[in-house]
Amino acid sequence: MQILRPSCGGLAFGLIAGPAQAHAPIAGIEGFYTGVLHPFTSPAQALLIISLGLLASSFAIPKARWLLGAFLVASLLGLWLGFTPPDLDPLCFAIAFAACACAALCPKRLPLLAALWTTLGGLCIGRLSIPDAGPVPDQIITASGAIIGANLGLLYIFGLTHAIQDRLAAPWVAIAFRIAAAWLGAISLLMLALGSVQTGA
Amino acid sequence: MPHRHMPIILVLALVFTSAALPALAHGSDGYGGGFVSGFTHPILGWDHVAAMVAVGLWGAFLGAPSIWILPIVFPLVMAFGAAAGILGLPLPAVETGIALSAVILGGMIAFAVTPPIWICAVIVGAFAVFHGYAHGAELPASVNAFAYAAGFVIATGLLHLSGIGFGLLVKWPAGRAVIRGAGGLISLAGIAFLIGYA
Numbered sequence: 001m002q003i004l005r006p007s008c009g010g011l012a013f014g015l016i017a018g019p020a021q022a023h024a025p026i027a028g029i030e031g032f033y034t035g036v037l038h039p040f041t042s043p044a045q046a047l048l049i050i051s052l053g054l055l056a057s058s059f060a061i062p063k064a065r066w067l068l069g070a071f072l073v074a075s076l077l078g079l080w081l082g083f084t085p086p087d088l089d090p091l092c093f094a095i096a097f098a099a100c101a102c103a104a105l106c107p108k109r110l111p112l113l114a115a116l117w118t119t120l121g122g123l124c125i126g127r128l129s130i131p132d133a134g135p136v137p138d139q140i141i142t143a144s145g146a147i148i149g150a151n152l153g154l155l156y157i158f159g160l161t162h163a164i165q166d167r168l169a170a171p172w173v174a175i176a177f178r179i180a181a182a183w184l185g186a187i188s189l190l191m192l193a194l195g196s197v198q199t200g201a
Numbered sequence: 202m203p204h205r206h207m208p209i210i211l212v213l214a215l216v217f218t219s220a221a222l223p224a225l226a227h228g229s230d231g232y233g234g235g236f237v238s239g240f241t242h243p244i245l246g247w248d249h250v251a252a253m254v255a256v257g258l259w260g261a262f263l264g265a266p267s268i269w270i271l272p273i274v275f276p277l278v279m280a281f282g283a284a285a286g287i288l289g290l291p292l293p294a295v296e297t298g299i300a301l302s303a304v305i306l307g308g309m310i311a312f313a314v315t316p317p318i319w320i321c322a323v324i325v326g327a328f329a330v331f332h333g334y335a336h337g338a339e340l341p342a343s344v345n346a347f348a349y350a351a352g353f354v355i356a357t358g359l360l361h362l363s364g365i366g367f368g369l370l371v372k373w374p375a376g377r378a379v380i381r382g383a384g385g386l387i388s389l390a391g392i393a394f395l396i397g398y399a
Contacts, residue, residue: 179358182272187354193284
């Protein structure tokens, strides 16, 4: 009953709500929101961010901070340098596989290798955050959203994984994340192979 | 929430389920079709099912760290096999390798063989290549590749987990005997796959 009353009240408020007319007070803010979601709209970027999140969460927080920082710096650097290899998706899948393999097979070890994958991943995400041609202010807003979205996504995955491991302090929780990393790694490698076939064809 | 509301919720859920109309918006392509196609691929092949369950069962039989090392090694190595299948690289005797995986893994359980962990990982990894190759080579061209890959990796992992769940019976002496018996059955099924009876 304690939950039913507030729930019914919430439902009633929801049903009588009128149309909202307070949207988009800032010109071009839609581009920011589009940018925030951008890293999660393609399998390559989404897999890469989730993989790097699992890799970072396999380390203790003091070491993981460096990885998160490296990703932030590398993503900004990638955005600034704007290097343009022909197609970055295969590289994203390859880095995702490498990160997942590290997280699954040797968690809390090989911090330098983890830093390498995180930095390379950040560079790729930064490059992929460069918007299409258009007015410069719009490009800046969209790119800012994409960089913030990617870094927030990584931070949330890292934080969620750590929170679950802290709250459910059972040995099987860490093992479950390692198995999840192995599954994600397998999917990344498959996507890499499928991409190679499609590119060749 | 008080438990007295639970029957009402269950009745409402049943009413809604009974009143549901058939969904006509599904297609066999796109993400949904790709996932279903990938998810069912390992499950609809008895040889795959037997070997995947055997991996989990053997891991549980051996105890820690094999119980989690084997299900981690398998998908990672399987993906290399799948990549070879997708790329069309030649791999001889794939079906024989898959059938042998059931024979060997089932036999390991039946005879309670407990090799060092690295040997277990090598055995499981070697057979994973054959299973992955079969999945990769038979990837339907029309489905969504990402969904297919996710579906078949998750199905494979869930088959491992079902083997591990069954294998937890190892805590009891009678359960240990049941698991060894199951290993023997898997091995016999593998022999049937090998000589073409199944």
